Amino acid sequence: MSPPTDSFPAYLISNSPSGVSAAFTDLSDADLDPGEVTVRVQYTSVNFKDALAATGKGKIIRRFPCVGGIDAAGVVEASGDPRFKPGDGVVVHSHGFGVSHHGGYAARARVPADWVNHLPPGMSALEAVTLGVAGYTAALAVDLMELNGLAPDKGRILVNGATGGVASVSIDLLAQRGYQVVAVTGKPSEAQYLRSLGASEVIASADLPAGAKPLEPALWQGAVDSLGGAPLGALIRSMQREGVVASIGNAAGLDFSTSVMPFILRGVRLIGVNSDNEPAQREHVWKRLGTDLRPRHLARIARVLPWAQLPAAIDAVAAGQARGRTVIDLGAAG
Numbered sequence: 001m002s003p004p005t006d007s008f009p010a011y012l013i014s015n016s017p018s019g020v021s022a023a024f025t026d027l028s029d030a031d032l033d034p035g036e037v038t039v040r041v042q043y044t045s046v047n048f049k050d051a052l053a054a055t056g057k058g059k060i061i062r063r064f065p066c067v068g069g070i071d072a073a074g075v076v077e078a079s080g081d082p083r084f085k086p087g088d089g090v091v092v093h094s095h096g097f098g099v100s101h102h103g104g105y106a107a108r109a110r111v112p113a114d115w116v117n118h119l120p121p122g123m124s125a126l127e128a129v130t131l132g133v134a135g136y137t138a139a140l141a142v143d144l145m146e147l148n149g150l151a152p153d154k155g156r157i158l159v160n161g162a163t164g165g166v167a168s169v170s171i172d173l174l175a176q177r178g179y180q181v182v183a184v185t186g187k188p189s190e191a192q193y194l195r196s197l198g199a200s201e202v203i204a205s206a207d208l209p210a211g212a213k214p215l216e217p218a219l220w221q222g223a224v225d226s227l228g229g230a231p232l233g234a235l236i237r238s239m240q241r242e243g244v245v246a247s248i249g250n251a252a253g254l255d256f257s258t259s260v261m262p263f264i265l266r267g268v269r270l271i272g273v274n275s276d277n278e279p280a281q282r283e284h285v286w287k288r289l290g291t292d293l294r295p296r297h298l299a300r301i302a303r304v305l306p307w308a309q310l311p312a313a314i315d316a317v318a319a320g321q322a323r324g325r326t327v328i329d330l331g332a333a334g
């Protein structure tokens with residue numbers, strides 16, 4: 001039987017008694033999940049979470065089978081919501097996208113309108129997906145940190161897991177906003193890349209004092225933490241008075257231990273960052289990404305690969321071999 005005329009390529013994550021697996025397939029519109037907005041996907045990306053999902057290394061997928069891909073950018077094909085019309089350039093991310101609802105690893109996506117944002121003025125779909133959920137989360141972290149007192153003249157900002165997606169964008173947007181950014185990385189050979197994004201100093205994770213005293217020397221007014229685990233515990237103990245730590249990720253682990261002393265003697269603030277936001281917050285953050293938090297080096301941060309290389313890209317991210325943002329161009333697939 002020939003495939004339906006509306007068929008399009010997708011990368012589907014499935015579960016079976018032998019485990020989680022992912023493969024290219026063809027879907028049709030009837031396979032898409034419900035939603036008000038249908039998008040022709042031009043670009044998607046491979047996040048740490050996508051790599052965990054597609055390889056089964058993390059329990060990410062909540063509904064099998066599921067098209068992977070937690071972010072995408074493209075053009076609206078159809079909309080039942082007055083906020084969007086055919087031809088609009090949009091970015092889609094967060095909530096159930098690529099987790100419990102078919103995601104961005106397909107030439108077409110149908111999603112609730114609240115998961116969609118217009119591209120900021122002057123921003124291309126490629127730039128928007130280079131930001132994607134990683135860039136959104138970086139900007140949200142800075143927005144929340146500034147609400148908690150972060151300011152360029154108060155001291156240095158540490159960004160760990162520095163070559164990662166969230167961290168690369170964080171370095172770029174903090175530096176262009178006038179902050180002094182110190183990049184901490186397990187890949188010191190990438191120092192030149194990190195400096196080119198705006199880091200004023202690069203420290204190898206192995207050289208960062210891990211001290212175990214309740215209070216360590218006060219080094220940082222702010223920190224963007226992609227790691228969690230022991231590095232987060234150490235970080236909290238070395239914050240300045242009124243310092244702010246944004247907890248974003250868990251690349252190094254889930255649990256951490258620290259002391260209450262940084263909180264009660266230095267007024268340190270530990271804030272949680274979750275990108276599953278309501279429309280008003282999403283609009284606010286995307287507006288800032290298009291204006292005062294707009295990064296300057298997205299072309300340097302992005303590694304753009306063709307659709308056919310998606311599985312290899314997922315393996316590279318899962319193995320910790322990727323740098324910055326891994327973007328997939330669906331050009332030939334759409």
Ligand SMILES: NC(=O)c1ccc[n+]([C@@H]2O[C@H](COP(=O)([O-])OP(=O)(O)OC[C@H]3O[C@@H](n4cnc5c(N)ncnc54)[C@H](OP(=O)(O)O)[C@@H]3O)[C@@H](O)[C@H]2O)c1
Pocket residue numbers: 047048049133134137160161162163164165166167184185186187205226227247248249250251252273274275276317320322324
């Ligand atoms: N809160 C939210 O809403 C939200 C949104 C997006 C992402 N996240 C989370 O944020 C984290 C970063 O995401 P991402 O997409 O930027 O990931 P990524 O691109 O894979 O970057 C993570 C970075 O962490 C470092 N790293 C990796 N494994 C490590 C380990 N075992 N120990 C210490 N460092 C390690 C590496 O940087 P170096 O080699 O340079 O040190 C790596 O590049 C993830 O945990 C992700 O799930 C959360």
